[in-house]
Amino acid sequence: MRPDPSAVRTVVCAGTGVIGGGWVAYFLARGYDVVAWDPAAGAEERLRHLVDAAWPALTELGLAEGADRSRLTFEPDLARACARADFVQESAPEDLDLKRRLLADIDAATPAGVVVSSSTSGYPMTDMQTECATPGRTVVGHPFNPPYLIPLVEVVGGKLTDDDVVAWASDFFRLAGKSVITMEHEVPGFIANRLQEALWREALHMVASGEATVEQIDLSITDGPGLRWPIHGPMMTFHLAGGQGGMAHMLDHFGPSLLAPWTRLTAPELTTGLRDAVVEGCEREAEGRTIDDLVAERDRGVIAVLRALGRA
Template sequence: MDNHSIKKITVVGTGVIGNGWIGRFLANGYDVVATDPAENAEARMRAAIDKAWPAIEKHGIAPGASKDRLTFEPDLATAVADADLIQENAPEREGIKRSLLAEIDSFAKPEAIIASSTSGLMPSTLQADCARPERVIVAHPFNPVYLVPLVELVGGKATSPEVVKVAEQFYHSINMKPLVISTEIEGHVADRLMEAIWREALHLVNDGVATTEEIDAAIIYGPGLRWALMGPFLTLHLAGGEQGMRHMLAQFGPALKLPWTKLVAPELTEELSESVINGCEQQTEGHSISELEQRRDDFLVELQELLEKYWPGANLNGKI
């Protein structure tokens, strides 16, 4: 099997991530079948695609790409029967995902690839109940999937290396940046990094050090600007001057022993929850979620254009 044998795609689960995948696949000229047992799922799905389509078109679509190439099929068995790739997006609960993936595995044709969008569960766990675990892989995207290019690919103990290779080629072909993670770990890579910042941010709010708005500003106007181009390692490499990371570690390495961070999450008390919720609501007062999503999407389109301009040919092999 190779990347070119992936013609028919089925998306299972049409929440935020599932609909994001639908937008990404449609934008790249694929026919997509979607399925979801929830009431009014089709109407919500089509409304979400309509809403995202202007940003998708601005970002760029393939010849022949159309919203009309989307079909909703309520029956799971029928929906996955002819698919070459099945993208699963069920709620992030192990029991639900394992059961659903086993069902998909029993209905799908033998050569189909089954990809889970799980943000934290390991593929070996997810594929445990499947008759053909070798074709099950984690393909974890980031919201909004139709614009953000990163997808983390993780194979389980039983996943075929060939499936990983084909998946990498396929996701690359739909203008994504596939990051193949060789070692299974809960939360994969990007979510573990985001979780560390999220936990520390909760402590800062809980301890009365900063508000949600101040914490967001600290990232937006500081490290966030640099991370969009370089990430944490190259940012600190440049902080070391001409000697780069060698000098940075010699100069600031001892500070790693200082108790600057807590990392273990604070207890999510009602008081902390209200502080975070009220802070976010005050930050966004007068702006609807829909308006904020549109602003985010327009920003991401232009930001990626800047990234291509200032980091031409950037890839995931660490080479500039």
């Protein structure tokens, strides 16, 4: 018998990199006790640095009652960590064999009925739950970077996931303050990542062919369609592009352009030259700002957008 989503008090975060650490910061800010586990050397120090860096933004957004960084425990033993869980969020690197083994270990150590969620950015749960003794409680809870600021979580189960687990996880994330898409079918890369990937691949093609610089690509989004997307997504944006005739007029008028060679969805070869061009372009655009500087800048901007739209 699993606890009610509203009864969750202790969240275990297995894996504390950029995504897992972001989850730790978020759950702490929402007033949960968090037990973190990560086998990497120096993981606890990096995690606490990440949480401290995120805390000003989370404080500005508003902390839940009882939220405190002192409620974080770093536990080096996975079994001892999972034994305390009311909910588990796994955020290990994107390595299928690793995730299979880790989810099986988490499943073996976690009390019966407790839901185990994965932050995977692309693997179907069907492929990851194969070694679990009780795969019915495993589900994908795919967040967006940084999880402590970006509201969306995509929830989807695998072939062996119990239907009530998908519903439970969706309810839990909503209670925790997230915006949730509950997917009815597994899709590689889920929804948002597939859309991001299409844009990313086209950007790499343009850099590789010399058609655009890194700076031009970023400006084309931040000062172009990116300004519309916090208000209306791509479908509603094109609905408005049809004027009073809406999407119907837009499709009838611009539909033939879908056959024009405007995009190349296959990925370009990641040559050394392309890699170096992208890295050097990002360094130029950063203009000496450190990663911590850029994180703080991003967080201030996201908060401003959320507040301007009445979502924070």
